[in-house]
Amino acid sequence: MKKTLSFLIIAALILCTMIPVAAAEETVEGVVKDFSGNSITIAADGKILTYSIDSNTKILLNGMPSILSNAAYKGVKVQFKASGQKAAELNFSEIGDQHQGYMTMAVIYPREMITDTNTDLYYSPAISTASKTETGVEDESIYTVRDSKTIDLGSIDLVKDSLKVVLNGKELKVIYDEAVQFDKSADNDEVKISYDTESENELLLNFEKEISEKTEDIEKILKINYKKKMYKISVKELYNFILDENVHVELNGVETSVPKAMNRSTYAYYILNPEGRIIYINSFYQDLECVIDSINGNKISISVNISDRAPFKDTVELSPSVSINGGALSVNDLKVKDAIKLTIDPYDAYRVTSIVK
Structure with missing residues (x-):
């Protein structure tokens, strides 16, 4: 016991x-x-x-x-x-940078912007390509007051003879040649153009005399109008990333394989770990060119035949707020055999948010 x-x-x-x-x-x-x-x-x-x-x-x-x-x-x-x-x-603890681009063995990150800048493009040719094309001209009246005798129009390409400067209701003579001196006999009726090469080649307007004793009053008495050249800048940056062995891949919000995501998607978001390996790929249809095979309620079956990829079929679901031609059309305007471009919300599995017919 x-x-x-x-x-x-x-x-x-x-x-x-x-x-x-x-x-x-x-x-x-x-x-x-x-x-x-x-x-x-x-x-x-x-x-x-x-x-x-x-x-x-x-x-x-x-x-x-x-x-x-x-x-x-x-x-x-x-x-x-x-x-x-x-x-x-x-x-x-292993979340690194985030990127986006087309689905391929490397990440191609495209960017396009419309700008008025006249500065050179600074991109490494080893990892990117860039182009700058003139798209036209635009009217403008924006300026920045540097001091009581200097106005900054920014880093622009001015269309010659388009500048009009009005001070206290009087139009001033514009001197385009920086070497030309002010006419001392004139009563503050001239303004000269120069470029500030130390500040990204910004265009300056220099007045012979003070515009106003108080810089805060200048915008009340000074009106400037001009035309500036506009440019389109297109850049494609190439990043050679390595897939992590445990990479998680989704296509339109549904888990899938790397080959399927690569062959079908037209765009993707990427998450990297601190070592630069891709650990998450969220690929989806963005402006996917396809043909409607059938329509059943809010679901449509599509065929995709891209020259450099194997053709495939898929079925997608229309979001209740889907925009068709920017809202000009409704779902009833979609017909079998229509050629369309569709975009899917990658965070709302297979829901089509936009269609262009």
Whole structure:
């Protein structure tokens, strides 16, 4: 009887010692499978685990406090602590830069902008191509007051003889040759053009005398109109990124393979880890040229035949707020065999947001 009692006491002591260890939250590493505003699903230790998330859950992105929508991506690693069915801490420590571009073995990031700048393009030819073409002219009246005798029109290409300067209701004579001197006998009726080469070649208007003693009053008495040349700048930057072996790939919001995403998508968003490896690809249809095969309610079947890709078929769903030709057409205007361009919201699986017919 004494032996039995001693055994029970020892067992009880051991159990008491073990309880705090079992209850303590330990850090585990896993891979994000899915998440929403109030839950996250993680693959860890060969299991699929789902935990709830609330305002007390500590969320870190590269060591800094964050929110789930900014830190979590499917397929990325996460170090987490859980208490029962609740996530106590989520630490996303391998999120690096974010990029976008066409789907290929390298990321091509295209940019296009309309500008009035007359400065040269500064891009490395080793990683990018850039072009600058003149698109026309534009009327303008914007200027910046540098001081009581100097006006800055910015880094523009001025259309010659288009500048009109009116001070206190009087039109001033414009001197286009910087070497020409002011006419001392004139009563403040001249303004001279020069370029500030130390400040991105900005176009300056220099007045012989002070425009006004108070610079804040200048805009009330000075009116300037001119024409400037406009340019279109197109840039394509090439980034050779390496796919991480655990990269998570989606096509129109649905998990897919790398080849399918590459062959079908026309655009994609990329997430990199700090080592420069792609860990998340969100590819989707952007201005995808296709032909309508059939229409069934808010679902349409399409055929895509691009010369440098294998042809494929797909079925997409129209968003309730889909825009067709900018809102000029409705769903009823879509017909079988119509050639269209469609764009899908990559964050709302297979929902078409825009169609151009």
